[in-house]
Amino acid sequence: MKRTHPALSAWAWLVYAFLYLPIVVVIVFSFNDSRFGATWAGFTTKWYGNLFARADVREAVAHTLEIALLSTVLSTLLGTLVGLGLWRYTIRFRTGLTFLLVMPIVMPDVVMGVSLLMFYAFVRGLLERAGWTFDNGFWTVLLAHVTFQISYVALTVRSRLAGYGRDLEEAARDLGATGLKSFLHVVLPLATPGVLAGALLAFTLSLDDFVVTYFTSGSGFRTLPVLIYTNVKRGITPDINALSALLVLVTVVAIITANALLRPRRSVP
Amino acid sequence: MRRPLLGALLIGVTLLSGCYRIAQTPAVKGASKPATPTLAVTRGDGKTLRVFIWSEYIDPDIVAAFEKANGVKVLLDTYESNEAMLAKLQGGGSEYDIAVPSNYVIQTMVRAGLLQPLRKALLPNLKNIGPGFLNASYDPGNTYSVPYQYAATGLAFNTSRYTPPTASWNLIFGPQDTLKFILLDDPREVVGAALKFLGFSANTTDVAQLRAARDLLRHTVAKRGFQGFDGGPGTRNKLLAKQIDLGQIYVGDLLIATEEDEHVQVQLPQEGTTISMDTLVVLKRSPNPELAHRFINDILEAEVGAAISNYTYYATPNAAAQPLLDDFLREVPALNPPAAWLTNGKLDFIGELPSGRPQRLYDRIWTELKSR
Numbered sequence: 140m141k142r143t144h145p146a147l148s149a150w151a152w153l154v155y156a157f158l159y160l161p162i163v164v165v166i167v168f169s170f171n172d173s174r175f176g177a178t179w180a181g182f183t184t185k186w187y188g189n190l191f192a193r194a195d196v197r198e199a200v201a202h203t204l205e206i207a208l209l210s211t212v213l214s215t216l217l218g219t220l221v222g223l224g225l226w227r228y229t230i231r232f233r234t235g236l237t238f239l240l241v242m243p244i245v246m247p248d249v250v251m252g253v254s255l256l257m258f259y260a261f262v263r264g265l266l267e268r269a270g271w272t273f274d275n276g277f278w279t280v281l282l283a284h285v286t287f288q289i290s291y292v293a294l295t296v297r298s299r300l301a302g303y304g305r306d307l308e309e310a311a312r313d314l315g316a317t318g319l320k321s322f323l324h325v326v327l328p329l330a331t332p333g334v335l336a337g338a339l340l341a342f343t344l345s346l347d348d349f350v351v352t353y354f355t356s357g358s359g360f361r362t363l364p365v366l367i368y369t370n371v372k373r374g375i376t377p378d379i380n381a382l383s384a385l386l387v388l389v390t391v392v393a394i395i396t397a398n399a400l401l402r403p404r405r406s407v408p
Numbered sequence: 409m410r411r412p413l414l415g416a417l418l419i420g421v422t423l424l425s426g427c428y429r430i431a432q433t434p435a436v437k438g439a440s441k442p443a444t445p446t447l448a449v450t451r452g453d454g455k456t457l458r459v460f461i462w463s464e465y466i467d468p469d470i471v472a473a474f475e476k477a478n479g480v481k482v483l484l485d486t487y488e489s490n491e492a493m494l495a496k497l498q499g500g501g502s503e504y505d506i507a508v509p510s511n512y513v514i515q516t517m518v519r520a521g522l523l524q525p526l527r528k529a530l531l532p533n534l535k536n537i538g539p540g541f542l543n544a545s546y547d548p549g550n551t552y553s554v555p556y557q558y559a560a561t562g563l564a565f566n567t568s569r570y571t572p573p574t575a576s577w578n579l580i581f582g583p584q585d586t587l588k589f590i591l592l593d594d595p596r597e598v599v600g601a602a603l604k605f606l607g608f609s610a611n612t613t614d615v616a617q618l619r620a621a622r623d624l625l626r627h628t629v630a631k632r633g634f635q636g637f638d639g640g641p642g643t644r645n646k647l648l649a650k651q652i653d654l655g656q657i658y659v660g661d662l663l664i665a666t667e668e669d670e671h672v673q674v675q676l677p678q679e680g681t682t683i684s685m686d687t688l689v690v691l692k693r694s695p696n697p698e699l700a701h702r703f704i705n706d707i708l709e710a711e712v713g714a715a716i717s718n719y720t721y722y723a724t725p726n727a728a729a730q731p732l733l734d735d736f737l738r739e740v741p742a743l744n745p746p747a748a749w750l751t752n753g754k755l756d757f758i759g760e761l762p763s764g765r766p767q768r769l770y771d772r773i774w775t776e777l778k779s780r
Contacts, residue, residue, distance in 0.1 A: 175665060177648035253499050260500025354496060358458035358504060359483035369486035370463040374641030
């Protein structure tokens with residue numbers, strides 16, 4: 140084994156400190172007995188109590204996870220199909236289609252948020268003529284998230300497959316596999332890492348999206364990022380720090396458990 | 409080959425749904441399940457009131473009491489700037505009943521067709537509002553708006569670090585070069601303060617006066633003590649941590665910190681300062697206008713007005729509520745400027761600027777300061 144150069148490991152520690160120090164600060168201050176968190180005023184766990192008493196935070200967390208999970212499932216299904224299609228078939232407007240896929244990624248969130256808001260208002264106007272109406276909320280946010288997630292999933296799936304030609308699939312067909320079989324046993328396993336990466340990306344994007352959610356959500360429906368950001372004007376209370384600390388804890392436990400459960404098999408795709 | 413992958417996926421999903429359930433359970437246990445997402449909402453069922461408001465700007469107990477007394481549900485949504493609120497409403501966002509714009513956006517909202525005229529017959533408690541706050545220039549005759557809460561902009565300091573001899577804009581705009589200070593991250597407040605220091609109106613459209621303010625501000629942000637622009641919470645925290653000497657801040661945002669440290673104080677500069685009024689308006693597309701009026705009338709009750717101020721530390725325009733305020737709020741000078749200040753030009757309501765040249769001048773000054 141080669142020894143790592145001390146400067147290199149020092150650099151690595153610096154990078155980790157840069158990444159994780161802010162999170163440590165948030166966790167430490169969740170135990171600070173000061174409403175404004177400007178100075179250290181003693182140890183307390185009261186913010187955790189406050190947090191569990193806050194119905195608005197509970198609702199926001201529930202909404203955030205509902206939206207993130209459901210939108211990830213939908214966008215992974217749709218995005219994977221788009222990615223596969225783009226890879227497998229020669230379509231007439233392929234460049235145009237790819238361009239349309241990249242657009243939501245490049246476009247500023249504000250533009251997307253406002254245009255979706257106006258689109259929903261337009262649809263509502265049409266529906267109202269037929270005596271129907273709907274309110275912005277769960278469904279409008281869900282659709283908005285799926286809209287920008289599809290691009291990320293489709294592009295990761297397509298780039299995962301980009302290195303492979305159609306020859307593997309053709310070989311499978313030569314050996315007697317049906318279309319479905321060659322898809323399930325050859326194409327899908329090749330694409331799976333891309334699908335999973337896309338799904339994770341989609342989930343993360345949905346979880347912390349503020350701008351698009353702010354514009355497409357409606358009365359009484361708030362996600363966590365919206366709740367936190369709209370509290371900026373008068374100051375964020377330390378119970379939000381407590382919530383962040385809990386989220387970090389849940390994530391760490393989840394990662395450790397997943398690693399522990401997966402270890403015995405040792406075969407990694 | 410595929411097994412471990414599938415396993416990983418399953419574990420991931422199970423874990424996720426696990427934390428999801430943890431988060432979900434208390435919400436279900438809670439007394440009222442929040443607005444379930446429905447596609448078809450009956451317009452104006454008279455049972456739900458939707459209020460679009462600044463965060464932490466109303467006492468939750470007041471809302472709960474109103475819900476109970478009227479058998480309705482009140483949904484509060486929050487925004488962090490007038491601009492964000494306007495953008496969402498103009499884009500045809502949700503069907504809110506009430507919004508809480510600052511005085512200088514009201515006419516913009518009227519022109520955008522977002523507001524409906526108030527029905528005074530439904531607002532008998534309007535009589536509680538102090539005469540100085542009715543029929544203001546931003547909304548003559550209170551056609552569209554009712555004053556809710558207001559705060560002047562003051563100079564704050566922490567006496568355990570620095571106590572100014574007198575509260576004066578001179579500390580910031582004058583010759584001293586060493587005091588560490590923060591200015592509000594708001595163009596109208598910063599340019600307005602410079603204009604007040606120079607003895608002009610904070611709403612001036614006079615080019616020569618604006619030039620003088622620009623030169624003064626150029627000089628000010630070049631000082632050694634200038635620590636940048638910040639919002640209320642940031643400045644408040646730096647004062648609590650004794651990191652700065654002076655901060656320009658909305659009075660209400662600072663006063664709430666006295667709960668924690670009585671050494672932080674805020675005063676209105678003797679040259680005068682800016683002030684802005686947040687108002688209650690009923691939106692044109694309000695599904696439940698009667699309920700909205702009932703809510704506004706409820707807020708105009710003396711006890712309710714006092715309770716809200718005791719919660720937010722902002723001043724109330726409700727004259728009948730004054731005697732019911734906490735002693736601290738009734739006595740602190742920054743919330744109780746001399747009555748004459750409202751009429752003699754010391755306190756300027758930040759007004760809407762005529763579009764065109766004046767607005768561009770303010771914008772240009774601000775851009776220059778921020779891009780320094």
